Amino acid sequence: MSRARVIVLNSALGPLDYRVPRGMAVEPGSIVVAPLGPRQLIGVVWEAERLPTEEVGDNRLRNLLAVADAPPIPAPLRRLIEWTADYYLAPLASVLRMALSSTSALEGGKTIVEYRATGEVPDRMTAQREQALARIGDRQGLIRELAAIADVSDGVIRGLVKVGAIEGVAVDLDSPYPAPDPAYAPPDLSADQRAAATTLCEAVDAQRFQPFLLDGVTGSGKTEVYFEAVASAIRAGRQSLVLLPEIALTEPFLKRFHARFGVEPVAWHSGLRQSQRRRAWRAIASGEALVTVGARSSLFLPYPNLGLIVVDEAHETSFKQEEGVHYHARDVAVMRGHFEACPVVLASATPAIETRQQVALGRYAELKLPGRYGAAEMPAIEAIDLIAEPPMRGRWLAPKLVKAIDATLERGEQVLLFLNRRGYAPLTLCRTCGHRFQCPNCTAWMVEHRLISRLACHHCGHVIPTPRACPECDSEDSLVACGPGVERIADEVAALYPDARTAIVTSDTIWSPAKAAEFVNRMEAGDIDIVVGTQLVTKGYHFPNLTLVGVVDADLGLEGGDLRAAERSFQQICQVAGRAGRGEKPGHVLIQTHSPKAPVMRALVSGDAEGFYAAETEARREAGAPPFGRYAAIIVSSEDKDAALETARAIGRSAPQVEAMQVFGPAPAPLAMLRGRHRFRLLVHARRALDVQDVIRDWLGGVDWSAKVRVVVDVDPYNF
Ligand code: ADP
């Protein structure tokens, strides 16, 4: 007889004990179904012990109900889950849920039924049905997935099934993925690339934990280098995981991978259909999927046999998860490598100061690629002083930038204008009464999106039709758009160059891998002359005919005075500058700024990255900021403002007196209201040596709050 200690999903109650009924075999990691009250929940066995019958004879113990048809969660992943829960002060069950994903093997069954159009025209065709079928085209999916694609209710799709216009097809979830071939198309590496690749391949073969910083300028061929490490892992039959910061980058990555290895890797991101997700999960858990490329969530999947982890564009802030379990995927990747005993490669042209510090301390090994691959040179960067040479009234592009665009278009080359702001204008106000449109749920302005005639909140998604009159004073024609977004720049470009073909690239226009692929194809075919885009275009893309990059507002990232503002601006502008001149034609970058003398602008123009980083690092050291000291944020939120403030104050009052720690606040959080919840924040600043998690755990353990208040700890927070 045995007893199992189980972590049950959807339960805030820590591990629970169950009896393992006769004939059921479980081991640590087994995925099981466990009863909890009247419910049956999924859980994972954390400990299992054989016990003498009299000890298990405890009548209060309930029997486990079933074991899932899936491999157990491997021990290194269980250790990672424990570490993550501990370090980020999150419930074990919440971290565990990421490993099982929402679906996984638990729903059982080796097939799933999807639906697709049959081509039959239904007898009773309505406008709605016709439109639905047109939108669905040759795609397939679950009823609700098709309904979402067609933007209709599930009932409409079911109706179409009934009349024979849509049919079900069984999808085999165990159909194999073809194996990538390491010998398919090996590249000719440059000497620098070869040296770096050899070191990585040796580390893969040695099966030892070692973090690497693969530090190479944009266009130096970092991907080609870590592909060789992937090839080594494939040869050894071990799995590799490549993390990308955006799902929009997946598509170009899949193409490059295919060119190198002959097949596509397994993709894992939020855009997958249910069947794709379940099939991928099974292949990953069985060890069949040799290479996975994914968003940060793929870090918690149950690879039984991981031999290599790569974090591409490792400096990207999107690796920091800000919802649910607050974790940083770059740090968790290193920990996973530690538990799996495999190398971890952080690839970046502009590594985070935290990462550089680990190199300085000798914990991470650095591999450098100093120059661009082949004939490509680094682009020349020049600042345009917006005070000395301002744009014309009501315009945003300075004459010098316009002149450069003229010349580039004349040569038949492509232009990228970068502005990290979606929509037409970030703020709409009434000239008559001064009314500003603010989101009712968030401390944020409503952003005008002229292409869809809406004002939208970028934090909660609240939208309203663009109003024609002011809701406060009723005056018409008094609303003005303040400041530019990409749509407004595209308007200016259209006015200046009526014949140029312009594309706007933001998450509004590139919302799926297919859209990204379409954009890449149009760029490569030369069907686009000018791209106006947000940070979405700054990474990963390689367009040899793109030779001019204009940064519309280089000062934007410096607003707000955030700890990492200068570093992030530097990284972002280097990244976007890195899109210019990646082929044989030289690139040129113009950055528009009001403060060309600011250290970050000077560093960009002179190319003195080292000097910039040294000064930033020194400033952090003096302030005791990360990586020299640490922060944690305690965010208290509630729909009831008084309740949130009361709790935040109570937490503040019971702050322990610890010498190496200071507590600031409570104060309104940077987004004082978000999705209808009022937010207050306490900021904890501690010395590196202090186990700040331990202190916070004890501290919060001694405070009570009501059910309508939520308290979340963000360890190593980003947005402040
Ligand atoms: P990074 O990721 O460092 O910015 P990439 O890996 O995207 O650079 O490489 C830039 C370009 O150079 C890509 O088009 C890539 O295919 C090409 N390239 C890099 N190394 C090689 C190589 N050894 N052989 C052929 N092409 C290469």
Ligand code: ZN
């Ligand atoms: Zn008004």
Ligand code: ZN
């Ligand atoms: Zn909002």
